[in-house]
Amino acid sequence: MINAVSQYPIYGPEIRCPHCNQPIPALTLTDSYLCNRHGVFESDPETKELVHLQSGRHWRQWDDQWYRQHTHPDGIRFEIHEALDRLYTEGFRATKVIIAQRYRHLIQAYFERSAPWQGKAERGSGPRLYGLPVSFSDGEGEESCWSVINFELEKEPGVPTQQRYFRLLD
Numbered sequence: 001m002i003n004a005v006s007q008y009p010i011y012g013p014e015i016r017c018p019h020c021n022q023p024i025p026a027l028t029l030t031d032s033y034l035c036n037r038h039g040v041f042e043s044d045p046e047t048k049e050l051v052h053l054q055s056g057r058h059w060r061q062w063d064d065q066w067y068r069q070h071t072h073p074d075g076i077r078f079e080i081h082e083a084l085d086r087l088y089t090e091g092f093r094a095t096k097v098i099i100a101q102r103y104r105h106l107i108q109a110y111f112e113r114s115a116p117w118q119g120k121a122e123r124g125s126g127p128r129l130y131g132l133p134v135s136f137s138d139g140e141g142e143e144s145c146w147s148v149i150n151f152e153l154e155k156e157p158g159v160p161t162q163q164r165y166f167r168l169l170d
Helices: 073-089 101-110
Strands: 014-016 023-027 032-035 039-044 049-052 058-062 065-069 094-099 132-136 151-155 167-169
Touching (some): 073 101
Antiparallel strands (some): 014 023, 049 058
16 A cells, blocks of 8 residues: 555645745655746755756755755845845845855855945954845754755844745844
């Protein structure tokens, strides 16, 4: 007798598409999901990643949300910039960016550094991105959200905003 659960990929009979957030079905007896708009996503039971076959983009899930796993600095920088734009249009201002430790080597070349000729030489001011102070996550163990999520924005106190690719801290 065949177990019905073993007929589906690791995330079950249906997931939400990481691109459009629409429900997409699993293809039975495969490790794949099919979105009518975005094509095939293949799940890897060992890494627990979802791979979009057309683009090669990798996604991981935390707390029922998909987070893209970046391999190029422009991807993570663009994602942070989009989150800052969304926050600003909702009437808030970010005060700090906390980036997952795994992206340190990718993004550190893009930090703004104050220079004496700019008249902004501040000792110990640390790295900045989009004018905001940057720090890196503490832990990235298997059970840590930082092994999946990409960054958090600290913001001025106020009403919580919608969270999709990042987390906001009050």
